[in-house]
Amino acid sequence: MYMIVVKNLKKRYGKRIGIEDVSFEIREGEILGLIGPNGAGKTTTIRILTGFLTPDGGEALISNKKMPMEIDQVKKDIGYIPGEVNFYGDMKIKDFLKFNRSFYKNIDLEYEKYIINTLEIDLNKKFKELSLGNKKKVAILQALVHNPKYLILDEPTSGLDPLVQQKFYALLEEHKKRGAAILFSSHILSEIEKLCDKFSMIKEGKVIISGEISKLRDISLKQVFVYGLNFCEFLENYPYQKEGTNYVFEIKQNQLKDFLGNILKCEFKDIEIKSQALEDIFLKMYI
Ligand SMILES: Nc1ncnc2c1ncn2[C@@H]1O[C@H](COP(=O)(O)OP(=O)(O)OP(=O)(O)O)[C@@H](O)[C@H]1O
Numbered sequence: 001m002y003m004i005v006v007k008n009l010k011k012r013y014g015k016r017i018g019i020e021d022v023s024f025e026i027r028e029g030e031i032l033g034l035i036g037p038n039g040a041g042k043t044t045t046i047r048i049l050t051g052f053l054t055p056d057g058g059e060a061l062i063s064n065k066k067m068p069m070e071i072d073q074v075k076k077d078i079g080y081i082p083g084e085v086n087f088y089g090d091m092k093i094k095d096f097l098k099f100n101r102s103f104y105k106n107i108d109l110e111y112e113k114y115i116i117n118t119l120e121i122d123l124n125k126k127f128k129e130l131s132l133g134n135k136k137k138v139a140i141l142q143a144l145v146h147n148p149k150y151l152i153l154d155e156p157t158s159g160l161d162p163l164v165q166q167k168f169y170a171l172l173e174e175h176k177k178r179g180a181a182i183l184f185s186s187h188i189l190s191e192i193e194k195l196c197d198k199f200s201m202i203k204e205g206k207v208i209i210s211g212e213i214s215k216l217r218d219i220s221l222k223q224v225f226v227y228g229l230n231f232c233e234f235l236e237n238y239p240y241q242k243e244g245t246n247y248v249f250e251i252k253q254n255q256l257k258d259f260l261g262n263i264l265k266c267e268f269k270d271i272e273i274k275s276q277a278l279e280d281i282f283l284k285m286y287i
Contacts, residue, residue, distance in 0.1 A: 001027070001028070002025040002026065002027055003026055003027060003028055003062065003063055003149065003150060003181035004025065004026040004032075004049070004061070004062055004150060004152075004181050004183060005024075005025045005026075005059070005060075005061040006022055006023055006024050006025075006045065006049070006058070006059070006060050006061075007023050007058050007059045007060075007061075008021055008022075008023055008057065008058035008059075009021070009022040009023070009045060009048060009055050009057070009058035009059070009060055010055055010056045010057035010058050011041075011044050011048065011053060011055050011056055012056050017204075017205050018041055018044040018205065019041035019044045019045055019202075019205040019206075020041075020204070020205035020206050021058075021205070021206045021207065022041060022045050022058075022200075022202060022205070022206070022207055023058075023200075023207060024200040024207065024210060026181040026182070026183060027181060028179045028180075028181055029176055029177070029178075029179045029180070029181070030176070030181060030182070030197050030198070031172070031176055031182040031184055031195055031196045031197050031198075032182070032183055032184065032196060032197070032198050032199065032200065033184050033185075033186060033192035033195070033196035033198070033199040033200075033213070033216075034046075034183060034184065034185040034186075034199075034200055034202065035185070035186055035187065035189065035192050035199055035200070035201045035202070035278065036185075036187065036201060036202035036203055036278070037187055037203070037278050037279060037282075038187065040187075040202045040203055040204065040205070041202050041204075041205040042154065042155070042185040042202065043083050043154055043185075044205075045060075045185075045202075046083075046152055046154045046183070046185060048060045048067055048068065049062065049067050049152055049183070050067075050071075050078065050080050050152055051067055051068035051071030051075070052068065053068065054068055062074045062078070062150055063077075063149075063150075074149075074150070076103075076104060076146070076148075077148050077149040077150055078148055078149075078150045078151075078152060079142075079143035079144055079146065079148035079150070079151045079152070079180075080143055080151075080152045080153075080154075081136075081139045081140060081143045081152075081153045081154060081156040082139070082154055083154040083155050083158075085135045085136055085138070085139040087127045087135075087138065087139075087142075088127060089126065089127050089128035090126055090127075090128065091126065091127055092123070092124060092125065092126050092127075093121060093122065093123045093124070093125060093126075093127065093130075093138055094123040094124065096127065096138070096142075097112065097123070097141075100142055100145070104145075104146035106146065106147075107145055107146055108145075108147070111145060111147070112141070112145050115140070115141045115144060115145060115171065116141065118167050118171065119137045119140065119141065119164060119167060119168070120137075121134070121137050121138060121141060122134070131159075132159035133159045133160050133161060133164065135159075136156070136157075136158070136159050136160055137160070137164065139156075140156065140168055140171070143156075144171060144175065147175070147178070147180075148180065149179075149180060149181065150180065150181050150182075150183075151172070151175060151180050151181070151182040151183065151184075152183045153182070153183065153184045153185065154185050155185055155186055155187070156168070156184065157186070157188075157191060165191070169191075169194065169195055172184075172195065173195075184196060187278055188275075189216070189220050189275045189276065189277075189278060189281075190275035192213070192216065193213060193216055193217060193220070193275075196213050197212070197213060198210070198211060198212050198213055199211065199213060199215075199216050201216075201278075203282060217253045217254075218252075218253075219281060220253070220275060220276050220281055221250045221251060221252060221253070221276045222250075222251045222252075222253060222256055222273055222274070222275060222276070223248055223249070223250055223251075223273070223274045223275075223276055224248070224249040224251055224256075224259065224260075224263070224271065224272070224273050225246070225247070225248050225271065225272040225273075225274070226246070226247045226248075226249065226263060226268050226270075226271050227245070227246050227268065227269050227270040227271070227272075228245050228246070228268055228269030228270065229245050229246070229247050229266060229267070229268040229269075230245070230266060230267040230268065231245075231247075231266070232262070232265065232266040234262055235247075235249070235262065235263070235266065238250075238251060238255075238259060250276075256273075
């Protein structure tokens, strides 16, 4: 059964289009990556699902309850990380947690401690004293601690350092295993590829491609930057651009291992592998 369903969702801000046609479904134990560049409509979709905005058309359902009208029936089962985290600035984190516990009756204190230790959250600071990354950690704690059935995460890793990101992914895997339905928005392809089961890509308020995550791997390339390269003949088999002895190869994900095997036989000074940016994929596909 689908836990989260978005069907032909539309929202205008006056004359401005927020979203025009967004649809997707998420089952129990499934992570959907909602992927799109800035302004694509991810936050608008999420704010309808979390009860803050009313759509102009289509539907947003959580366990068949219509958002935002029936939000009160599912509110306590939702864990939400907003794009911009703003809690009570003057409250110490430990007091904020006490307040949070009074809202959700079933909080497991052992699990709360586990997240605090995993993410290394400083309980004695006031929220306004925290850096962006540390604010995000508190938002993660607040969203996960009551073991919600639905997790709705708006660019949850922005501002987190890579080590904390990995810990957060591991926490999410645990919630996936216990059956949570997870919506994860991002504009970073590589994290969606790593974490999600399926994806919906939105551009200018419309879903333009969606499917299993393997489909995303097929359309996204890895860019391998090789600096100070003494070119070897067999590298001719791969498309590249060059400037002096610095090369950028564009490699399909299923050819990456072969390519790296080959490049290691050549002489070079440095190498870097990056995921193609979303905008480049859009350009290549004329979408
Ligand atoms: N309050 C608002 N008033 C007017 N236009 C808005 C408002 N909020 C969003 N928009 C517009 O709606 C469109 C979708 O914005 P939205 O914030 O949903 O995108 P996003 O994919 O979340 O982008 P980002 O990653 O930058 O947060 C954009 O064109 C944006 O300018």
